[in-house]
Amino acid sequence: MSLLKISDRGIYCEQADVYIDPWKPVERALITHAHADHSRKGHQKYMSHHDSVPIIKHRLGGVEIQGVEYGEQTKINGVTFSFHPAGHIIGSAQIRAEYKGEIAVASGDYKTENDGISGEIEAVKCHTFITESTFGLPVFRWQNQNLVYEEINQWWRKNKSEGKLSVISAYSLGKAQRLIQNLDHNIATIYTHGAIEAINKLFRKHGYNLPDTVHLGGNGKLKEEEGGLVIAPPASIGTMWMKKYKTAQIASASGWMAMRGTRRRRGVDKGFVLSDHADWDGLNTIIKETEAENVVVTHGYTDIFARHLHEMGLNAYTAETEYTGETLEPEKTEEKTEDEAV
Amino acid sequence: MKLFSQLFRKIDSTTSSNAKIKALVEFFAEADDKDKIWAIALFTHKRPKRSVNTNLLRTWAAEHGSIKTWLFEESYHIVGDLAETIALVLPQNQSTTHHNLDYWVNYIANLRDKEEHEKKDAVLSAWKSLDKDETFLFNKLITGGFRMGVSQKSIIKALSKYLSLEENKVAHRLMGNWDPFETEFSTLLLEENLSENLSKPYPFYLAYALDKELEEIGEPGQWFAEWKYDGIRSQLIHREGEVYLWSRGEDLINESFPEFSIIPQFETRSFVLDGELLVIIDDEIQSFNRLQKRLGRKKPGKKTLKDHPAGIIVYDILEFEGKDLRPYPQDERRKVLVELFNELHESLPLKISPLIDFDDWDELSDKRDSSRLIKAEGLMLKSKKGEYKTGRKKGDWWKWKVDPMTVDAVMIYAQRGHGRRSNLYTDFTFAVWEGESLVPFTKAYSGLTDDEFREVSQFVKKNTIERFGPVSSVNPTLVFEIAFEGIAESSRHKSGVALRFPRIKRWRKDKQAQEADTLDNVKSLL
Numbered sequence: 001m002s003l004l005k006i007s008d009r010g011i012y013c014e015q016a017d018v019y020i021d022p023w024k025p026v027e028r029a030l031i032t033h034a035h036a037d038h039s040r041k042g043h044q045k046y047m048s049h050h051d052s053v054p055i056i057k058h059r060l061g062g063v064e065i066q067g068v069e070y071g072e073q074t075k076i077n078g079v080t081f082s083f084h085p086a087g088h089i090i091g092s093a094q095i096r097a098e099y100k101g102e103i104a105v106a107s108g109d110y111k112t113e114n115d116g117i118s119g120e121i122e123a124v125k126c127h128t129f130i131t132e133s134t135f136g137l138p139v140f141r142w143q144n145q146n147l148v149y150e151e152i153n154q155w156w157r158k159n160k161s162e163g164k165l166s167v168i169s170a171y172s173l174g175k176a177q178r179l180i181q182n183l184d185h186n187i188a189t190i191y192t193h194g195a196i197e198a199i200n201k202l203f204r205k206h207g208y209n210l211p212d213t214v215h216l217g218g219n220g221k222l223k224e225e226e227g228g229l230v231i232a233p234p235a236s237i238g239t240m241w242m243k244k245y246k247t248a249q250i251a252s253a254s255g256w257m258a259m260r261g262t263r264r265r266r267g268v269d270k271g272f273v274l275s276d277h278a279d280w281d282g283l284n285t286i287i288k289e290t291e292a293e294n295v296v297v298t299h300g301y302t303d304i305f306a307r308h309l310h311e312m313g314l315n316a317y318t319a320e321t322e323y324t325g326e327t328l329e330p331e332k333t334e335e336k337t338e339d340e341a342v
Numbered sequence: 343m344k345l346f347s348q349l350f351r352k353i354d355s356t357t358s359s360n361a362k363i364k365a366l367v368e369f370f371a372e373a374d375d376k377d378k379i380w381a382i383a384l385f386t387h388k389r390p391k392r393s394v395n396t397n398l399l400r401t402w403a404a405e406h407g408s409i410k411t412w413l414f415e416e417s418y419h420i421v422g423d424l425a426e427t428i429a430l431v432l433p434q435n436q437s438t439t440h441h442n443l444d445y446w447v448n449y450i451a452n453l454r455d456k457e458e459h460e461k462k463d464a465v466l467s468a469w470k471s472l473d474k475d476e477t478f479l480f481n482k483l484i485t486g487g488f489r490m491g492v493s494q495k496s497i498i499k500a501l502s503k504y505l506s507l508e509e510n511k512v513a514h515r516l517m518g519n520w521d522p523f524e525t526e527f528s529t530l531l532l533e534e535n536l537s538e539n540l541s542k543p544y545p546f547y548l549a550y551a552l553d554k555e556l557e558e559i560g561e562p563g564q565w566f567a568e569w570k571y572d573g574i575r576s577q578l579i580h581r582e583g584e585v586y587l588w589s590r591g592e593d594l595i596n597e598s599f600p601e602f603s604i605i606p607q608f609e610t611r612s613f614v615l616d617g618e619l620l621v622i623i624d625d626e627i628q629s630f631n632r633l634q635k636r637l638g639r640k641k642p643g644k645k646t647l648k649d650h651p652a653g654i655i656v657y658d659i660l661e662f663e664g665k666d667l668r669p670y671p672q673d674e675r676r677k678v679l680v681e682l683f684n685e686l687h688e689s690l691p692l693k694i695s696p697l698i699d700f701d702d703w704d705e706l707s708d709k710r711d712s713s714r715l716i717k718a719e720g721l722m723l724k725s726k727k728g729e730y731k732t733g734r735k736k737g738d739w740w741k742w743k744v745d746p747m748t749v750d751a752v753m754i755y756a757q758r759g760h761g762r763r764s765n766l767y768t769d770f771t772f773a774v775w776e777g778e779s780l781v782p783f784t785k786a787y788s789g790l791t792d793d794e795f796r797e798v799s800q801f802v803k804k805n806t807i808e809r810f811g812p813v814s815s816v817n818p819t820l821v822f823e824i825a826f827e828g829i830a831e832s833s834r835h836k837s838g839v840a841l842r843f844p845r846i847k848r849w850r851k852d853k854q855a856q857e858a859d860t861l862d863n864v865k866s867l868l
């Protein structure tokens with residue numbers, strides 16, 4: 001019997017009686033990262049990487065949560081748990097469980113490029129690897145991220161030269177900080193929507209040196225002709241908040257922008273292909289490096305990706321979970337909490 | 343190819359036709375003449391023929407992208423476009439060539455009679471030297487499937503701007519069967535063409551939907567009523583022995599409809615007529631489906647012409663013997679039209695639109711209810727004293743359509759969406775009862791809110807019976823009201839009917855599957 005299995009509440013370790021990223025209320029939850037589909041409310045005790053702690057508290061209110069370091073070992077009922085970098089967002093981790101020589105790892109979400117703030121992913125050797133597959137199709141092959149940043153900078157410079165405001169829609173936790181960290185602040189000011197600024201504030205308070213940004217509040221005023229860049233969560237695009245900016249050029253930064261169909265349906269002026277999830281090659285590389293014989297595929301193009309792994313000689317199968325990975329739909333619950341928090 | 347690839351990107355990332363026109367003007371200003379010709383040709387469906395079999399392209403792409411064929415096929419299914427799928431699965435590289443569009447079109451044309459291994463070498467070496475966007479365009483060219491979101495009208499507007507030449511002259515010069523391999527930009531567009539004033543159309547007068555009570559528009563006696571047909575609004579020009587047919591999109595479509603070219607053999611009078619282009623057999627108007635078989639098909643074959651003969655139901659005359667009649671009131675134009683038709687040769691595929699007799703609005707309203715029986719979608723009301731206006735204007739013309747037809751149907755298949763919606767089910771197949779069994783009769787997707795989509799997707803996940811790739815068959819439980827504009831017999835469909843503009847009108851949560859309509863109910867609408 002496997003050390004970690006998928007139950008109807010989450011990824012479950014029976015021996016320790018703890019859940020990883022459960023979607024239904026449980027007693028003890030280990031959390032890979034603070035995105036809403038992995039970190040839900042209603043559990044009695046939480047444990048996560050310490051960088052995720054302030055975000056989880058901010059989003060879920062006063063929960064009982066313990067923060068740990070990468071590599072730090074915690075023993076629960078004979079099972080040794082440890083958190084390892086996943087490179088997905090700040091504080092994201094893969095969770096490793098070991099019991100009597102058997103090792104299983106739950107990946108949460110991960111990416112293979114080091115974005116400068118989320119840490120460098122570590123492939124953890126194991127027998128069973130529970131993996132995401134949001135972009136588990138060979139059509140998703142990311143360009144080197146520096147080329148994408150340069151593409152965004154160029155677009156921003158061009159808008160500025162035409163006296164227009166640039167707006168990028170990006171997840172408030174993860175993508176937003178990645179852009180703030182990596183875009184060229186010499187072009188003009190970067191403004192942030194309240195939902196994003198709230199997260200930035202928490203990271204800055206906990207020692208992250210994010211470059212300066214200016215919070216654009218509810219009645220935020222800015223001179224559009226100065227050519228600034230506004231980073232705003234997907235849910236705010238198209239709202240009154242955005243509509244008052246007449247020159248706004250709107251872009252979306254997401255892995256889904258790789259497909260022409262989504263670019264067009266999304267109706268943005270510009271789509272940049274930038275994801276905090278591993279692409280086809282990234283998924284394959286990490287899975288190979290874990291040397292796992294059993295691979296459980298939890299979300300994304302699960303059927304296709306599992307069949308592919310099966311053909312590569314692995315014992316691969318899919319499992320139904322309630323994780324969503326990267327979507328272009330605004331996550332209602334998440335954004336609401338954040339907007340209220342502003 | 344760089345310039346053309348930039349143009350494509352710009353056009354592809356906007357829905358504004360002004361932005362598209364701007365991008366085209368910029369392209370025309372920068373590209374060399376040969377590339378201009380190719381851009382025009384590609385945008386106006388004069389694309390070169392496919393020169394490499396698509397199965398070969400799929401195999402080579404999978405091989406070069408180091409993936410199994412089934413993975414390529416699954417990817418293709420999700421992306422939905424062959425050229426794009428190939429561009430995405432190939433290893434990404436930076437562009438290393440500076441050849442123009444003309445070079446690549448010829449490169450591809452030269453492959454046609456080559457051996458398979460020569461084709462393969464040529465295609466692979468192209469893939470290796472082009473970046474992702476260029477590869478996509480190269481694939482579009484080689485598969486002969488080049489379609490882009492640009493209307494002929496936008497091309498004409500852009501050229502008109504770029505050349506400072508009137509739009510109708512540009513349209514006229516783009517007519518005909520010029521071969522892009524043989525044609526120079528300067529001969530096609532810069533030489534004065536003596537006949538181009540002859541083809542010049544008038545702007546169409548377009549009606550608004552009736553948005554008030556009939557009593558409010560005045561006395562019944564002040565109005566003409568005619569059937570409103572579901573065809574293509576067209577303007578037929580006969581001047582100095584030449585015939586031109588314009589569609590409402592202001593496209594010249596004579597080449598697709600050669601049946602009107604016989605007019606000069608029977609008519610010496612010159613005229614400009616406004617009417618509805620339809621497929622008409624023995625005086626009976628056929629469904630829009632059949633007209634679609636004629637649209638966009640230049641030079642239709644004998645069989646097509648025989649099976650789907652086109653005609654025009656004429657309802658207005660804008661010019662007669664050189665005189666512009668548009669400022670004259672509707673009833674006077676009607677008199678001229680009747681006179682013209684009194685002496686029109688019967689072998690011409692033109693019919694005058696009959697006026698509907700009515701004494702009061704109630705009577706007219708009753709008649710409108712019978713629209714579908716004569717394949718009309720409602721009525722047109724025209725003020726007897728109104729002039730022929732320009733563009734969409736309120737006041738003298740109103741369209742008064744009948745309500746869409748609806749059927750309550752059961753969802754039996756659901757298909758995953760593409761891209762960001764790949765975790766949602768967005769395309770559905772609906773069935774109606776035939777005895778004890780459910781017969782699929784239409785697909786529909788639009789019409790649900792995002793929340794409803796999510797709810798339905800949850801249902802599908804829990805109620806899947808069997809999966810066929812992305813399609814799931816589901817327990818027949820959910821009932822939806824499907825609305826549509828038209829229905830026609832169809833041998834291609836199991837149910838024997840094909841719908842026009844089917845969409846989900848609402849989710850009938852109040853109904854059980856057993857309460858859905860029967861196939862006989864549906865056929866009674868035919």
Ligand SMILES: [Zn+2]
Pocket residue numbers: 033035038088109325
């Ligand atoms: Zn995540």
